[in-house]
Amino acid sequence: MEQLIKDLKLQIKEALNLEELSLEDFDADAPLFGDEGIGLDSIDVLEIIVLLEKEYGIRLANPKEGKAIFKSVRTIAEYVQANRKK
C-alpha cells in the first residue's frame, strides 16, 4: 500500500504538472480539492481518470463516481488496490 501511494504521488505530480509540489510535502491524506489541500480542479480529476486507465487499467466512465474516490491520494490508492487490472 505504501509503495502504491508513493507511485501514485509521483504519477499525479507528473500527469498534472504539479511542478512546485514536493513529494515530501505531498500528504497522502491531504484533501486533493478545495483551498485547504492540493487545490486540484475539474480538469485535474479528468486527467487522474486517464491516469488510472493508463497505469492500472481501471475505467471510470462516470466522473460523478469519482467524488469519494478522489478525496485524497490514500483513497485513490485504496480504490486502485481493489480494482486494478494491471
Place this chain on the structure above:
Amino acid sequence: MINVLSTNITSPLGFSTEENYQAVRTGASALRCYGPKAGESQGLWGLPEPFAASLFSEEQKSRLAIDGYTFFEALAIRSVREALSHISLDVASPRVVLILSTTKGNIGQAVRYYPSEAAAMIAKAIGVTTTPIVVCNACVSGLSAMLLANHLLSASLYDYAIVVGAEVQSRFIVSGFQSLKAVSAEPCRPFDMERNGLNPGEAAATIVFAAKSPSDRDMTGAVGWQLVDGAVCNDAYHIVSPSPQGDGLTNAIEAVMKGRDKQQLASVCVHGTATLYNDQMESKAIQRTNLSDVPLSALKGYYGHTMGAAGVLETILSMRATDDGIVLPSKGFTELGVSGKVSISSEPKKTDKHAFLKLMSGFGGCNVAAMFEKTTDNRPRTTDKAKLVKAHTVKLSSEDGMSLTDIYKQQIGDYPKFYKMDILARLAFVATEKTLSNSPLKEEDKKPAIILFNHSSSVVADRQFFDTIRDAENYFPSPSVFVYTLPNITAGEVAIRHHLCGETSFYILPERDEALMQQILEATLAQTNATSAISGWVDAESETCYECELSMYNTTS
C-alpha cells in the same frame, strides 16, 4: 450596426437556408448514434466510446466535394457560393473581407494544417482578394466573427463582410470532448433534466453583411435584418468550467440590453449545448438579466454542436423563424433541469416581434451576446477609429536563448498554474506579466480587451494531443492537453490571472501583418466600451521556436 444581405446553411439537413428551415420546421434532425457495433471494440474513426453526432452522409459528401480542396474547405466554399448566388457582389473588390469562423479547420485532413491556409484557399476559390481573417474563439467563434464584421464595417475599413462558419468532425475533436466527459451517446437534450452532454455536428453557414442598407436589387429573404449590437465578456473564472452564476454572460447580456426594451424580443436563441454546466449557467444569466419570460430557442437538438458554424447557423435560423412569426421549439427538451427561471418549450410559439438575442459561451471563459433586429431604420452608423497609445511593449523570442520557464522562475514565480499551460499560453502569460509589471492597469479599468493574433494557431498542443490518441493501444486522450488545442484559451489564462472581465479574442492571419492587426484593434475599441487593450502577436511553432510581441494600449480622446 450592419445589414444582412444574404445567408446560407449547408448541413446534413439541406444545402440552403430554406431547405434547412423547412427541415427544422418538420422537427427533423440529423443526429445519429455512432459507436462500436456489438462485439466490436471500436466504432467510427476507431473511437471506443459511443457518441451521437450530426454528420454528412457519404452521398452528401460526394455532392459537396470539390477537386483539389479538403472537405472542410469545399463545405465552406459551397456555403459561401450559395449565399453569393442570391446577390450581386463584386467579391474581388478591396472593400470585401472574408471572415472564417472555425475551431479546428482542417484538423482531420493531411493538408493545410494552419487555419489561415484553409482560409486562403477558400478566399481564392470564391474570388476574395483581401487578407482573410480566421476567428478561433472556441464555441463562441461564430458570434465573435459577426461582431468582428460589425467592427470592421462600422470603422469603414470594408463595405462588405462574408462571414462563414464551418466545422468538420473528426477523431481529434470527438475524442477531445469525450475526454472532458462532455459528449452524450444519445441525441442531446438542451436544458432538460436528463441532459448529459453535447453532440458534435458538421455544417457550414454564411452571412453576407453590408455596411449600407441593401438596395431593392439585392433583396433576398433575409434582407431587413441587422446585427445591431454585441458584447464579449470573459468570466475570468476557469478555462473550461463556466462561472456558476453566469457572470460573464450576465455582463454581456446587460451590455447589449442597456437602453433597450426586452418587450421587443421575440426570443433568446441560447447556446444550449446540453452539458450540465453550460445550460445551468445560461439559466442563471437569463434570470439575472430579467429575461425569464422571453421564450428561449435551443437549436442543438437539430444539428448538434456545429462549433465554428454554430453561431452563424443558429442566427440564420432565428432570423428565418422570426420572419415566419415563430419561435422555434427546443428539440430534445421535455422537463426543465436548470435552476434559473426560463421559458423554454418543445412546442413552437407564435411571435409578432422582430428582434432576438443570440447567446454563446465557450472554453476560455468567453461569453457573447448579440442583438439582431429587423428595422426600417437603415441609416449607416459608422464610428470613428479609437486613437491608441502604446503604453508598453514586451518582445519575447526563442532566439533570445532564454526559456520561458527560466523567465517565469526568475521574473514571475508566483503562479504554479504556469506549468500546466501549453507553450502558447505560457508565452502570452509571461509577456502579459512583463507588460503589466511595467504598465499596470488602472484601478478603474478591469475590462481591457485582450486581442491576440498568430499564424500557427495551437499547433504545438495539437501535436501533443494527437500523441495521446495515436492508435488503439495508445489511446488515452488527455483532457488537459485538449483544452489548449483551442488557441483562445491563451487569452482566457491571461483574463483569469488578472480577473479581467472584458473581451477576449483570438484571430489567425496568414502572416504577421501589423497594419491589419492595428486596424482590427482600433475598430474593436471604437465599437466597445473598453478603454485599454492587451494585444499583439503570440506564435509558437514548437517548444523552442516562438515569437511574441505584446503591447499594453490605452485610448485617448
